[in-house]
Amino acid sequence: MDDAPQSGNQKVSEGTQRPPRTKRPYFDFYSLNEPSRRPLTTPVLATRQILAKELSRSEPEMDLARMFLLVAKEEYPQLCVDLYLARLDQLAEEVKDRLADETADLIVLGEVVDTLYRRRKFDGNRKAYYDPRNSFLNDVLDRGMGIPLTLGVVLLEVGWRLGLPLEGVSFPGHFLLRYRGDTANLLLDPFDSGKIRYEDEAQDLLDRVYGGMVRLQDHFLRTATRRDMLVRLLTNLKGVYVNVGDDPRALAAVERILMVTPTSSIENRLRGVLLARLGRKDEAAEQLERYLRLAPSAADSQRVAGFVEDLRAGRDLPEDQGID
Secondary structure, eight states: OTTSOSSTTSOOSOOSSOOOOOSSOSSOHHHHSOOTTOOOOHHHHHHHHHHHHHHTSOGGGOOHHHHHHHHHHHHOTTOOHHHHHHHHHHHHHHHHHHHTTOOOHHHHHHHHHHIIIIISOOEEOOTTTTOGGGGOHHHHHHHSEEOHHHHHHHHHHHHHHTTOOEEEEOOTTSOEEEEEOSSOEEEEETTTTTEEEEGGGHHHHHHHHHTTOSOOOGGGGOEEOHHHHHHHHHHHHHHHHHHTTOHHHHHHHHHHHHHHOTTOHHHHHHHHHHHHHTTOHHHHHHHHHHHHHHOTTOTTHHHHHHHHHHHHTTOOOOTTOOOO
């Protein structure tokens, strides 16, 4: 995605005024979710097959929440996806009960925001922004905390269940929602209690993210497809895992990004490097050869060709050849 990080040493793509990233998680996530260095298992493969089936659907038919929960299911193999989909149904029913017979879109939208942020206390997790649980939709629903993307998906899914014309917006550095009205379009900030802005106020939000160094461009407000949102989620997770040195989880994120964008040269290269770091030399060499076929004129093509030669000879990559 054009507004998401492309390698592990770049910023995760969500949020404003975020804390500096450290080389360790904000909590002992891995002690809670061992084994963290597991290979692909039958349940994981089955989950990916279900995700692939969802990705084969046309854009309007894709179940966004189901795809996000399938990402979480690799971390929580016992997770019941349908149970959490029912939780979203319940939130929509709660809003509907409060509306009585009111159907005006803006009133419905106001009630959705009020229910999620004031009654249910959903909020952005500013204290532990890079906690990977912020990217798992089941955890967001259980804990009431998340990043702009996952909070936005909760708001989207509840709004869609009530017939609201909402869509994701691929805003750089901070995922937004858009309400497409008959007379005006409104932006909603899911990380800031669903705060509503007019589109001509988007520069103010961009200034908060980039300190006034970036000027608003039309494509910053482009609609995010369901595939876009899934890639953004996985890119966020990839960045978190690369930063803390969890290569198996980073690899899992990259592999699922490649399910959506199989010809991404960046992700193909990264998969090869991660496989090499995990000692899977033959697979790594094949993957890096694929990268060279996809990007034969890449600036690092000679260096990567050297990596392939080393791997084919059974040698490890140099220690200083990290993920860049």
